[in-house]
Amino acid sequence: NAGVTQTPKFQVLKTGQSMTLQCAQDMNHEYMSWYRQDPGMGLRLIHYSVGAGITDQGEVPNGYNVSRSTTEDFPLRLLSAAPSQTSVYFCASGLGYGYTFGSGTRLTVV
């Protein structure tokens, strides 16, 4: 039981490049979410999903896309990276209460 697995752990992108942050969970959780963590701003919700085929926007969705084709996977796509997207990204999963977080992806956009 690996829990919530995120890849990659670190990434440097050039402005305008695109990439996908991967998130997978093996706990059969319905709910999955993506957060970004910036100094002094806590964790802010980007997108979330309540099950396969269902996604919705959180507080800060602009510049990000998600899809949920399976219960296990919830990738986050950056369409055209901007320096403002430099952050630590966390994926989380749960059953409605008590979320489990992945280990994070530290993204730098130059």
Added chain:
Amino acid sequence: GENVEQHPSTLSVQEGDSAVIKCTYSDSASNYFPWYKQELGKRPQLIIDIRSNVGEKKDQRIAVTLNKTAKHFSLHITETQPEDSAVYFCAASMGGNQFYFGTGTSLTVIP
């Protein structure tokens, strides 16, 4: 949407003393309030949570209290130890997976 405020942003205590972190929320529909601990460079980990039908919950040296009328909840850590040093986040939720987090409290326990 929900707005969660957390205070203080930094807190230093002597080992063995108690630490209290306070949060307020704006949406009376919120009914679940977890607390997460994040050590440097690590993921947030759930340490305790409380639901709106309960006023207080304890787990060894950690306790959380909830005042629904005033819309605030607090984390209490007693007999602090150096390993309690971390950033603590409160959150509020109406269930499901829309969690709104506070901005964090950096706790330092001085040996």
